[in-house]
Amino acid sequence: MRRLHYGMNVSADGYIAAPGDDLGWSEPSDALFQWWLDEERAISLFLYGRRLWETMSSYWPTGDRRPGATPAEIEFARNWRDTPKVVFSSTVAEVDWNTRVVTGDAVAEITRLKAEDGGPMRVGGAAIAAAAMRSGLVDEFAIVTHPVLLGGGTPFFTRLDSRVRLDLVETRTFPGGVVLTRYETRR
Numbered sequence: 054m055r056r057l058h059y060g061m062n063v064s065a066d067g068y069i070a071a072p073g074d075d076l077g078w079s080e081p082s083d084a085l086f087q088w089w090l091d092e093e094r095a096i097s098l099f100l101y102g103r104r105l106w107e108t109m110s111s112y113w114p115t116g117d118r119r120p121g122a123t124p125a126e127i128e129f130a131r132n133w134r135d136t137p138k139v140v141f142s143s144t145v146a147e148v149d150w151n152t153r154v155v156t157g158d159a160v161a162e163i164t165r166l167k168a169e170d171g172g173p174m175r176v177g178g179a180a181i182a183a184a185a186m187r188s189g190l191v192d193e194f195a196i197v198t199h200p201v202l203l204g205g206g207t208p209f210f211t212r213l214d215s216r217v218r219l220d221l222v223e224t225r226t227f228p229g230g231v232v233l234t235r236y237e238t239r240r
Contacts, residue, residue, distance in 0.1 A: 055166060056173045057100075059182045060092065060195025060235075061209055068206035069179060074104065078201050082228040083125070085197070090129050092195065096136060097171050100163065100185075102178025103142035106152075109133065109177075114150055139166075141181050160188045183211030193237050194219065200230040 061069045062079040070076055081089065101109065116122060116130030138152040141159040148154055155162050163185055166174060176182045176191070185191050196209065219236035226232050 055169060055171050056192040057163065057167055057185060057190050058096070058173055058175045058193045058195065059185065059191045060175065060197065061177070062197045062199060063209045064201050064203040064206075065198055066202045066204065067209050068203045069209050070207040071203045072206050074207070076108070078203065079199050082231070083123070085227040085231055086129075087125050088225075088227070088233070090125050090132070093129065093132055093136070093175070096173055096175045098166065098174040099136055099138040100174055100176040100181060101138060101140050102181035103140065103145055105178035106140040106142070106145065110150065159184050160190070163190055164188070179207045179209075179211075186211050186217075187213060189217075191238060193235065195233065195235045198232045198234070
């Protein structure tokens with residue numbers, strides 16, 4: 054059975070995007086970018102909602118060919134293109150870069166994918182992650198907290214119907230006061 058991970062850069066007040074879907078507040082240090090690269094290399098399938106898909110696919114298909122791209126950015130772009138992806142959307146018609154679109158029930162599809170043999174999956178995007186959280190499908194949370202208050206925007210966590218117990222499995226501090234806390238869902 055596959056594991057499902059959910060991890061994002063988060064403001065200190067719990068948002069993954071500022072109002073207007075602004076992500077400019079979370080510039081990663083080289084050490085943090087390398088950590089994200091190492092995490093992404095371990096993932097065998099990315100699960101995206103439409104908005105995060107549009108953000109990622111607008112940059113990473115050619116991220117390795119951009120002037121000044123670092124070795125880590127080059128590797129991230131190559132890994133992103135090569136890793137299979139699923140986009141959950143009723144409006145995205147065309148995809149590329151080892152990707153397929155699912156227009157039906159996201160929770161049913163994630164449940165089916167989790168039941169398969171294979172490496173871990175990462176869910177990204179607030180709406181799709183919220184559906185996975187409410188359904189008890191997320192096995193691991195990586196919360197990368199940046200020292201900034203946004204005052205609103207898109208929250209990392211969704212409203213849940215019941216309590217979810219977590220076990221702390223890792224903490225780490227990165228340059229600039231960024232702190233990783235990684236938890237596993239207690240089953």
